Amino acid sequence: MNSTAKTGTADDALFDQLGPRARARLRTVSIIATVVLLAVVTGMLIALGASGQLDPDRWAILVDGDYLGFLATGLGLTLVVGLVSTALSVILGVLLALGRISRSRWLRLPCAGLIEFFRAMPLLLILFFIMFAMPMLGLRLPTFWQLVLAIVAHASAIFAEIVRAGILSIGSGQSEAGKAIGLRHREVMGLIVLPQATRALTPALITQMVRTIKESSLGYVVGLSELLNNGKILSEFTGNFIQSFIGVGLFYIIVNIVLSRVAERLTSRVGKHA
């Protein structure tokens, strides 16, 4: 068991509590790992430095008020696209999910078909269809709505499946009990199943927001001045590609991590009530 102790964490069922020798060995391994990780980071920095990418002038674009303001405007539009697409895709997703579990075959089959089709399509293909094929068929949308429509088509199919899983996770005993006391199907859904599913789905709402914010980066393709597209313009204007895109990345990561933390907190709160 000596070799197991080496890799054991004290709180894990796999391992015993670490003894003094194993703890000393773990400390050595930790130090070696830190040195190796630092060496990798240093290596990358040296490579960047050798090609002049660490020049402070290049990074100065990320503290320049005008440039930052330009990126922030992009972030604003990214958030608008994210919010609008989330709202629309959530509404559409719930409707599709309800259609898919409906008792009428004429509702069930088309909804299932739509969900499965759009889940299997890449977002960019849907976007290209809206950008290049729909104008040929006589429908030209403004770029904002081209992007939002593509995201909604894709994201609502994904959300529909999340909702359906949420509804199915409410035990069938619940809806059977509702039927037993004489409620109609609609009442069972509206009074018993959906309120419980909604509570379970609150965190999924925020995950959906993170998803649509990430997908809104396809504004880069339609030429909508959201965050990534503004980053591209900044990179071409200043010639500092790495710095611009890392700056853009920081914006995305901060916004999304804040949202994810909120989702995690909600999950644990929902878990406690359930």
Add this chain to the structure above:
Amino acid sequence: MFGSYGEDLLAGFGETVLVTVTAFPIAFVIGIVLAVFRISPVRPLRIAGRLYVDVVRNSPLLLIVVLLIFGLPDAGLLLPLFWCFVLGLGGYFGAYVCETVCSGIRIVDRGQIEAARAIGLPFRRVLTDVLLPQALRAMVQPLGTILINTALGSALGAAVGISELTLETRSFNLDTAQPVLAFLTAACGYLAINLLVSLGVRLLERKARVLR
């Protein structure tokens, strides 16, 4: 009408498959390494794994792809476009593989591990006979989903000039002015990939099912 344009579409489909089957193994290896980092008791490795997953999962795939394609040459590393793109895809989905592997391991009931240790199984056999068979079975379906998502993500190649299915569809549409035909054909291509992977997953799951 389909003629040579049709061949372009087929070549695009081939490229999509090629990108997918190159990127997925990269994602798989990165994901396994990250998962080992994250469940290891070595603190710095755990932090590094967590940092990677947090950064990558919260960035748009297109950003990562663009950063590699424009950034690597600036950093003095000249790679062909194809490899920049495949590395971006692999690095991105690697974070998701890591999450899948970690939660697959967490799915196994702790009581089982305690029981295995109580009857005196050595560490290696706890892993190979109790933990991994159950964890791997739980991973099959989500890994299949990641493979499908890699194929869908490969469509972003169209935004950076990789002539895969989505880009070929766009040119087919512009060349022939047959939007419905162009996009329906492409849709069939992606549906085929989807069905094939789902089928494979179902077969694997049946194989991995335990009779209780």
